[in-house]
Amino acid sequence: MMQRIRTFMFRNGSLLLTFGVFVLIYFVGTQLYPAMRKPQVFFNLFINDSSLLLVSIGMTMVILSGGGGIDLSVGGVIALTGTASAALLRGGASPYLVIPLMIVMGIALGALMGTIIQTLKVQPFIVTLMGYYFARGMAYIISLTSVTITNEVYKTFALTPIHIPFIPKAYIYPTTLVGPIMLVVAIYLSFFTRFGRTIYAMGNNEQSAILMGLPVARTKIMVYAFSGLCSALGGIVFSMSLLAGYGQHASGMELDSIAAVVIGGTSLSGGVGNVIGTLFGVLIHGTIVSILQFNGTLSSWWTRIGVGLLTLIALGVQSIFYLRTKRS
């Protein structure tokens, strides 16, 4: 029995730690600010961080695939998706056409970056950094100012509250559901498909994955395409929640999502971690932002500094964990 518990702790230790930290921070928040005890505050975490959750799911898969894998383009793709969809909707295009088009664009951008990384052996960060600047630049080419969305379908999606059963006065929006649905998809992909197992295998050791005959090249391109899909979905959700698209939107989102992934226990060297941890990473990020907002006297730049510090602490904790597993 003890042995089983120990194995369970060893396998899920960092996940439990992340969960524990989330509960602790949330508890501290409710003690500091009694208004945080309302259940709606918890659901607001999902509402406010819905696009961050989407982007972080894609980021987790990319980081898990190893080889210095990272996707710095996420914020840019969100801005591009938002601006492009807003401009298309203003031009009178049907939202049922615009949404699939944006998703295809996101997948195409991701697949293109993945192909360059895989076939030309350029470091992922430089390719995705260029993807970031390219996407932001394109967003500014589409419009130099913020484009508002007045489309009725978008408004319905963004503003219809869905009441949570059994909890009075608690609600979410339809757009909030996209993140959790994608999370379920990602959990299925990473734990129950060959695609997922290949990601873990190549994250641990790409060379042996190739020697085992796993389709490493194809999987790597697909991972970046998946991240592109997540970013595009994140961009659609982002533009729906703000009902606008602008090239400056989602600035700094890449660090936020890397922070969420790292806090969630995923190792930056790949192969270790999972998307469930990322969910709690995103929730921790959201809780800290909420606490800053409830405080009210702290200025907006503290959020930036806070996220930077948080990433640093998470990296520190991770390296201690890593050293310990290495020693044992």
Add this chain to the structure above:
Amino acid sequence: MKQTSFLGRLRRSQAFWPLVAWVLILVFDAIVEPGFFRLGIIEDPVYGKHLYGNLVDIFNNGAPLMLVALGMTLVIATGGVDLSVGAVIAISAAMGAVLINPALGNQLITNEILTRNATNTPLPLIILATLAAGTVCGLWNGWLVSRAGIQPMVATLILMVAGRGIAQLITNGQIMTIYYTPYFWFGNGYILGLPVSIFIVAGVLLLAWLLVRKTAIGLFIESVGINAKSTYYSGINEKNVKLLAYTFCGFCGAIAGLILSSYVHSADGNNNGLNYELDAILAVVMGGTLMTGGRFSLLASVIGAVVIWTFTVTVYSLGVPANALLAAKAILVLLVILLYSDYTRRLMNRVFERRGSQHDAAH
């Protein structure tokens, strides 16, 4: 001993391709805008007689980028990257502006005091503090990379995002306008009719060149970039080499911040040095330094920076908005990286080999 002609040596140097690119852009400018190369001498009420013209402006306004490119070259040569240079510029600019602010202490802040051409802090102290702020940022990056063992990209990304927050924290979220005229000298002044910033760039370039080419440090940096582990095994403290490269990059960012804030007479935490990391990486890559580290050339990077600034000025004069230029630059960086990649080199080799074998077959 085989004598090589000047042209032959030039063609094989790393500075050759950026020079070609520069000449091409200048030719384009000469055709599109006939008055582009016009130079003149103007009498300035503050700084006396000096040279003016587009070319002088390119060197004067491009000076911060050239400095950042110098620092970035050493960092990239060690196999790393510094994404925080833009934020470091913002931090050091904010530091300068805050120290100049004449309304220190409990004084009642009125517009009359704020806009005074005066400061409570002596100018040398302001400069020292500005440079120190950036150098500390560089030290921090270097510490994270060399001692904490965090990937350079993630380590510097932290400061890239948090740094702008820190800059806003220093200026309390304000865009600070500077009214202290002696401070303007760095970005607007002239020595012997040429902008001060050119002399600063030349000075830093000379210092860096002496450091890396007249001591063994340059060799250490290249060897760390090629293989950090074997460098360590051959008895070189590779951690200190990395630390030095990042610290120097922070120092260069600080001087760039000083010149930039002096040129625009203000410090803005959100926009000072925005997207400089992209331009600096582009300059270094254009100068023929590989992103994976190894061989580097400081002069080639500076010429790369001049090319980028000339390109930027040219595109602005064609009426393209500043932010849209980002997309074009991103594609440019990627193309240059692809040209230098292993894959392209192998492809070229294969093409040449095939041609060679066909040639043999024909005989």
